[in-house]
Amino acid sequence: MSREEVMSREQTQQSNLEAAAGMVSFADYNFPDERGHFGRFGGRFVAETLTHALDDLDRVYRTLKADPAFQRRIDRDLAEFVGRPSPLYLAERMTRELGGAKIYLKREDLNHTGAHKVNNTIGQALLAQHMGKRRIIAETGAGQHGVASATVAARLGMECVVYMGAEDVERQSLNVYRMKLLGARVVPVQSGSRTLKDALNEAMRDWVTNVDDTHYIIGTVAGPHPYPALVRDFQAVIGRETREQCLVAEGRLPDVLVACVGGGSNALGLFHPFIRDAGVRMVGVEAGGDGLATGRHAAPLCAGVPGVLHGNRTYLMEDEDGQIISTHSISAGLDYPGVGPEHAFLKDLGRAEYVAVTDDEALRAFHHLTRTEGIMPALETSHAIAWVMEHAPKMDSEQIIVVNLSGRGDKDILTVARHDGIEL
Amino acid sequence: MSRLTERFAERMAAKSSALVTYLVAGDPTPEVTVPAMHALARAGSDVIELGIPFSDPEAEGADIQAGCERALMHKVRLLDVLDMVVAFRKQDARTAVVLMGYLNSVEAMGQQRFADAAAEAGVDGVILVNLPPEEADELRQALASRGVDLIFLLAPTTTDERAQHILARASGFVYYVSLKGPTGSANLDVEGVRKRLDQLRTMTALPLAVGFGIRDGVTARAVAGFADGVVVGSALVRRMGELAAEPAAIPAAAAAFAAELRAAMDAA
The missing domain is CATH 3.40.50.1100 (Rossmann fold)
Known part of the structure; x- marks a missing residue:
């Protein structure tokens, strides 16, 4: 096959993929859709109790995203605090x-x-404050997101609980101590594989229980809609x-x-x-x-x-x-x-x-x-x-x-x- | 009329409530499950929810989570769970059986294949904790075409508008989550649940079952006064876990607990 043929085949493959995603070309890339779908991925698969909180978060985030004053506040924090x-x-x-x-x-x-984690926690903590939440929870693996969450919680005077797999608590003892110094409570999670995924499960259980006064700062571009888009935007x-x-x-x-x-x-x-x-x-x-x-x-x-x-x-x-x-x-x-x-x-x-x-x-x-x-x-x-x-x-x-x-x-x-x- | 509809209708006709009991399939050992189901049915459980063990049961409290871990030590698969229903049905054509779990177990098998297998095994309904109605059309239709109900949950945080949307898609019965929290939490507000159920009755003719936080005769009785069904899960799973070292004693213990609940509810 000639180089031209290879290139044309690659172009065809790419345009097929774009067509499958409903795009004319990557120049039109605009995801997720209204309900958080990136093609067949994403979405919102959670217990019913959390749906309302996620709807609230989505609504408040959309409003604040378009609010120049909120954006200026984030920019100032990113410049002066981060x-x-x-x-x-x-x-x-x-x-x-x-x-x-x-x-x-x-x-x-x-x-x-x-680490980069603080870009997201700054934004989410301001969102939480705007929604009138007084308590922040987070999951953490290496402890970087936990530290970044504990840091913004300390700064805004909010209560902070960090869930961390018991195995990670052992291998990241320095970050555990940093979180404690910052005033956060670190909860070692003993279930399952005792790592990040189990910390996430436990944070979800906390959130479903304390959803009225608590904001869950998810640390990565995963979780139910709107988190993947929200965290991405902050990062x-x-x-x-x-x-x-x-x-x-x-x-x-x-x-x-x-x-x-x-x-x-x-x-x-x-x-x-x-x-x-x-x-x-x-x-x-x-x-x-x-x-x-x-x-x-x-x-x-x-x-x-x-x-x-x-x-x-x-x-x-x-x-x-x-x-x-x-x-x-x-x-x-x-x-x-x-x-x-x-x-x-x-x-x-x-x-x-x-x-x-x-x-x-x-x-x-x-x-x-x-x-x-x-x-x-x-x-x-x-x-x-x-x-x-x-x-x-x-x-x-x-x-x-x-x-x-x-x-x-x-x-x-x-x-x-x-x-x-x-x-x- | 489906088994679920019949079981609820019978109890409602007798001015009573259906007892819905939950256990994790294969907990603490696979051999215990079918005898325990029979024991629960004989003691007055109208509906048995059979939990599909999942590695990451994010909506469950510590008791059911531990039950899942015990079952998974025996590598209990969804196919095994379906076999348990087949075995149960050989001696019980009356008690309704509902599979309860997480979407990933069903997706790994394939939605249509699961719907077919569930119907053939004698399953009456399916509850997937993390499958909201917005994402459920495909599975709901696959199950409906085989006469199996996809049962949805309503929560204290569900708005009226959303409740309408969910109820329009609901079948079998409606599972009202009585509190904010994972399964087995302790903060049940009976009066609040009663008020919400009164409102929901104006929106649906389906039976309303209440679960999460019902742990003993006292709470079961309080809820039975106004709910069409009372779901007890964590409290039963915890009792079964306590007998993990002597599984032969489990069916009798499960029956005793179900009988206690039944008696309390019938006195309501």
Whole structure:
């Protein structure tokens, strides 16, 4: 087949996908629909008791989204409390050592609290305050979202309860203590696999009980409608800044965007403002754990099937009977059997591609970035760095990769030390 | 007339309420389930809700969650649950059986295949806690075509407008969730539930069953005074869990508890 034939076949495939999604082209990308559907994914699959609260949240959010005063308040908080815009940093030494594409890091690790999570909690806490809620609950895996929630709760004087899998409480003890210092109550969840998915179940149970005075700050682009769209919108500041910064620095858009994907909020925050730019390639990196072939991983987009969990339809890791299976990743923040529905949709559309990186590759990337750039990434983020290490050398020096440096790695040094056989 | 309709109609004609009991299929062992169902039926349970064990039962409290975990230790599958209904039906053509669980179990099997298998097994109704009516058209039609009711829940937070919308799609009976919380919570407000049921009666002719938070004879009796059905789940599952080490004792214990509830309700 000639190159032209290949290209024309690819174009046909793309337009078929777009047609299936009801789009003329990606330039028309506008999801979700009224009821939260991204094609066949998303939606709102919850116990009836929560429907009313979700309707309220949806209505208030739509109103405030169009309210310039609310937007100004968020922008001011992001500038003065979070420290935005975060820099787009050219990793010169890493670029030189890998010897290929130019590598830029979007420095979300420099945000207050050390990760991208705070972009969302700032927005949701202001929403909660506007709705008259006095209590905030959150689930957390690595603890970054828990810390970001506890932080905004402390600032606004709201009560905060964070649900965290008992296994994660053990492996992320530093973040647990940070949350307690911030005045939050951390509830270790002993049910199921004692990780992030069980923390989510428990947070849902709390919310269904205390729905009148409580706002549930979901930390990722998953959950029932409107959360996937709402969290995405709050995180999209990452991509909007990147777009402007790249245009200033390079006079053009990047060739490739790379981000790690657990639930997928940092990835979607980076990707979303570029979805309509069909020339920008988007790569989401899932947690490959011990390797996809071993089954011990957390990569539903690479190795899962569509199903319904935690309020939305998406790719899940489940057995043939629909039971959710235990996941494994060295990184607590990626250790989740589902993924945001918009990622599932972008995968099926072929607009973004999803790959997996193993624990060992992520650890190697952690050390590499730390040694070459003096930047210690979170283990979650290290998965995205690992993809860059493999692919940047194969690319042209004129090409540009932007990787979302979604969080800092201080929280992970005990895990890294243990893995390297070092007693601290 | 469907079994569900008959069972409710009988009790309503006798100015009484139907007793709806819930257990998790395969909890604490798969062998216990069918004998326990027979014991519950003999003790006066008109409808048995058989829980499909699920790994992530996000709307359940600690008791039913633990029941699911006990059942899943035996790798109880949806196909096994359906086999239990088949086995139950060999000796009981009268008691209504409702499967209760989460959408993912049904989707993994396939909606049409599930509807066919459920109907053939002798299932009368299906409740999927996380399937709202807006997303339910396909399954509702698949089940309806096989004579199986898809039963919806109404909650204290459901607005009148939404209740109309749900009731227009409801069949079998309406499951009124008596409180804000997961199953087995303790904050039952009997007077509030009575008022809401009075309003709902003006909107539907379907039987109204009340569940969540009914734990003993006292609460069952209070609710039986105005509800067409009284659902007891967590309190039964907890008793069964306490006997996990001596499963042979479970059917008799389940029957004793059901008889206690039945007697309290009949005195209402």
